[in-house]
Amino acid sequence: MTIKIVLVDDHKIMREGIRAMLETENSLEVVSEAENGREALEIALDIKPDIIIMDINMPDMNGTEATRQIRKSCPETRIIALSMHSDRFIVTDMLQAGASGYLLKDCSGQDIITAIRTVHAGKNFLSPEITGVVIEDYIQKSSKENPKSPAQLTTKEREVLQLIAEGNTSKEISSHLNIATKTVDSHRINIMNKLDIHNIAELTKFAIRYGITDLDS
Numbered sequence: 044m045t046i047k048i049v050l051v052d053d054h055k056i057m058r059e060g061i062r063a064m065l066e067t068e069n070s071l072e073v074v075s076e077a078e079n080g081r082e083a084l085e086i087a088l089d090i091k092p093d094i095i096i097m098d099i100n101m102p103d104m105n106g107t108e109a110t111r112q113i114r115k116s117c118p119e120t121r122i123i124a125l126s127m128h129s130d131r132f133i134v135t136d137m138l139q140a141g142a143s144g145y146l147l148k149d150c151s152g153q154d155i156i157t158a159i160r161t162v163h164a165g166k167n168f169l170s171p172e173i174t175g176v177v178i179e180d181y182i183q184k185s186s187k188e189n190p191k192s193p194a195q196l197t198t199k200e201r202e203v204l205q206l207i208a209e210g211n212t213s214k215e216i217s218s219h220l221n222i223a224t225k226t227v228d229s230h231r232i233n234i235m236n237k238l239d240i241h242n243i244a245e246l247t248k249f250a251i252r253y254g255i256t257d258l259d260s
Contacts, residue, residue: 046163047074051083051106052098052125057148061096061125071159080109087113087120094159099126099137100257102209106135107193107254108201111208114141121162125155126254134176135255136193144168153154174218190237193253199253200237203230207243208250 048065050058050073060075065071074092077083081104083095085159095113099106100109110122123144124137134145143162146154158168169177193201199220213231217224235241240249250256 045070046094046159047072047092048074048159049073049077049083049086049090049092049095050109051077051080051095051101051109052241053078054098057059057098059073061155064155065159068156071156080104080106083109084112084116086118090119092120093163095120095158096125096155097122097142099124099128099133099254102257104202105118105205105255107137108147108198108205110137110142111140111201120178123158123162128254129163129172129176130254132252134173136253138177139194144154145173146170147172148187161205191240191249195237196234200230200234201228204234204246204250205255207231207234208256209249 048071050061052058055078062073062076065073074090075086077086079101083097084104086092087095097106097110106124110124113120113122120141122141123146123199124142125146125148129147133179137145144158144167146158154170161168178232193204196204202220203216206219211219213224213227216227217220234246236248238246240246247256
């Protein structure tokens with residue numbers, strides 16, 4: 044049985060490299076590509092692939108939010124994160140969003156193939172480095188740590204937060220998401236109240252910490 048795969052990364056050269064590697068496997072087929080989370084969501088809704096290889100830090104809609112929405116709309120589609128980031132907050136947020144696997148970008152091609160087959164079989168797959176991060180997170184939570192998390196926000200609030208952190212004005216966000224400017228301002232207020240963060244600089248730091256926007260921004 045052929046496993047249908049979608050590649051999502053904002054770097055074309057990365058997608059091309061993974062595609063070339065996967066095409067050496069007879070039972071794996073790359074059926075589409077996307078350069079951001081919003082495109083990935085549209086593709087998932089259209090063709091419902093078996094597996095999506097998902098980058099996290101991308102413009103417009105990040106991979107974590109795309110994962111959350113895809114898993115809700117296409118529960119049969121399994122998602123494997125492929126990221127350069129091993130930060131505990133980013134990893135746990137991605138797994139909580141519904142990713143079934145998490146690999147670092149310095150992994151081998153065989154690791155990606157193994158992850159695809161493992162996840163397609165209904166199991167989870169984490170690279171050894173990520174397993175350590177997950178254990179650390181469990182220990183921290185067992186120690187009563189309860190940090191603010193993007194999971195507290197609604198889908199639209201997370202989208203607004205990313206666009207705020209990327210420097211968009213309320214008017215630009217309004218146009219991008221096709222909602223009223225007043226609605227954007229309401230989302231901004233709700234975000235700040237839920238996270239107990241009351242200025243844009245701190246919101247941006249929060250977004251970077253959780254991989255909602257590019258860590259290099």
